[in-house]
Amino acid sequence: MKTDSNKKQNTAGKPVNLPQESLRKYIGAAQNNDTAKQKQTESKKNQKGIRRYLAEDELVAEKKKVLETQLIDAARLREKKSAQESSEPEKDILLPLLTKTKVADMPTKPEPEESEPQAAGSDLSGGGLRALDLAATQESLPQLDEQAIMEIRAAARKGDYELLEAVARGAESILYKARAGRHVFCVKAIRNRMDGWLGNSKTRGNQEKLQDVSFATKIRHLRNEYDVARAVYSAEQGFPLVRVFSMRRVTRLGFELGWDLLMEYIQGHDLSERNIIRKLSVDDRIRIMYQCVQALEYLHRRKLIHLDIKPSNFMLSREGRIRLIDFGISVLSGYKGRSITGTAGYLSPEQIAKETLNEATDIFALGVTFAILFGGRPLSQSLDELLQRSVRRDARYHLESGDVTAVVDMPELVQERPLIAEIIRNCSILKRDSRIPNCQALLRQLQSAAKTYGLELQ
Incomplete structure (x- = not known):
């Protein structure tokens, strides 16, 4: 037993003699791994030797080149734009239109003693635009193409x-x-x-x-x-x-x-700003009336009812043009409401009675707006009163109540033009069938009245 154990110990302590074929196999594999690692280290060294980014001084130089190119392009664009502007005639809403005078001879300021011509692109007079301080108070923004x-x-x-x-x-x-x-x-x-x-x-x-x-x-x-x-x-x-x-x-x-x-951002004022509107002459207010009807007629031609006509929804731009805004509650003509929709003070009887709505509904609110334009006030319509009237059917009574107008107290300023005052009354008649029916009829009446007073409406 002892001899066998000694033999085992001796064989364990001696190195094992492997065949040459197997020894060559393991050594070859080790050598292959060593060569692969050596190649990886060499490739990393080569990558470190290659600079992947520009140096700081070279980067600054490249930035300067790009900046110079951009400045040159911007200068060329400015020159091109200035050349185009110089080739076009000058337009300024504050300058009078002179048909027989060269542009270079136009005065920088209009003479106060001369008659005030109408401004370019506007029905308002030059004096009306200056009274509004539209061009002087704000920097003109370019129009959006x-x-x-x-x-x-x-x-x-x-x-x-x-x-x-x-x-x-x-x-x-x-x-x-x-x-x-x-x-x-x-x-x-x-x-x-x-x-x-x-x-x-x-x-x-x-x-x-x-x-x-x-x-x-x-x-x-x-x-x-x-x-x-x-x-x-x-x-x-x-x-x-x-x-x-x-x-x-x-x-x-x-x-x-x-x-x-x-x-769109409209530079100007809305018609609810009394401190601005009071500076306008009666003739300019009539011109504004006409533009308001034109804007509303554009909407009515598409069979749409605004339902929230009031002074604050008419913007008077710095060019003296009226723009209609806020279509949040607009509906198609013929719509029958299920609730009172609109602004108290401008509601027609059919809105309060939740009846079918049409173009004459907006005409009613337009009449109240025109009365305010000449210094009047909105109608006395509190929310509680409107709800009570809709329940008691008082509004339906007014739908059939003859030619009674909602604007009872006509402003003194509009009494200088009785034909205009009559138009405002006819717009705000409680009975819808007796009211001015649509914008086209209203435009014709305004043109006829303006012609009587020597005004030209475009």
Whole structure:
């Protein structure tokens, strides 16, 4: 037993003699691994020897070359633009139109003692535009062409625009001046309660001042405005309605904060600003009346009823042109409402009675708006009174109540033009069948009255 164990110990301590074939097999594999590792290390050394990035001084030089190229291109574009502008005749709404005088001989300031000609592209007189201080108080923004509108829509899809400042507050939304690149436009924003936690500081503070309207109602009105504006959209010059570009859902961290409606930014004032409107002459107010009817007639031609005609929804641009805005509750002609829709003080009897609505419904509110334009006041229509009248069917009585007008106290200013005062009365008659039926008939009456007073309406 001992001899066997000793033999085992001796064999364990001695090296094992392997055949040459197997020994060559293992050594060859080890050598192959060594050569592969050596190649990898050599390739890494070669990669380290190759410089993959520019040195700092070379990078600065390359940046200078790119910057110089951009500056040269920008200079060429400016020269091209200036050459085009110099070839075109100068246009300025504050300068009188001189048909027999060269552009170079035009005076820089209109003479106060001369008669005031009408401004280019406007029915208002030059004196009326200066009284509004439209051109002096604001820097003129370039008009948005089709290329600019496409860029704004692209920015809306990405959310790549900035809200600058709040310019107006409505019952359900806030209007902001916004910028995307070099383009300035307007954003109508509605927000929910989640915006108070995740929204930016501008929208978070402003939304608390809005009326308590359900968020679903706000979205419905905003969507309706987008659909109506898209249906009547036109790129033609002199378009009397505000242009709407896009509608965007605002989210953050996966939560919905609200919706934005991107639209044209109109420089000017709305007709509710009494300190601005009181500077206008009676003739200029008649011209504004005519433009308001033209804008509304553009909408009526598409079988649409605005339903919220009031002074604040008519913008007077810096060029002296009227633009109609806010189509949130607009409906098709012939629509029968299930609730009182509109603004108290401008509601027709058929709106209060929830009857079928047509063009004459807007004509009624237009008559009240014209009375306010000459210094009048909205109708006395409180919400409680309207609800009681709709229940007692008082509004249906007024639908059949002869030729009684809603505007009883005619402003003194319009009494200087009795034909205009009569038109305002006929617009605001309670009985719809006795009212001026549509905008075309109203335009004809205004043209006839203006001709009597020596005014030209375009």
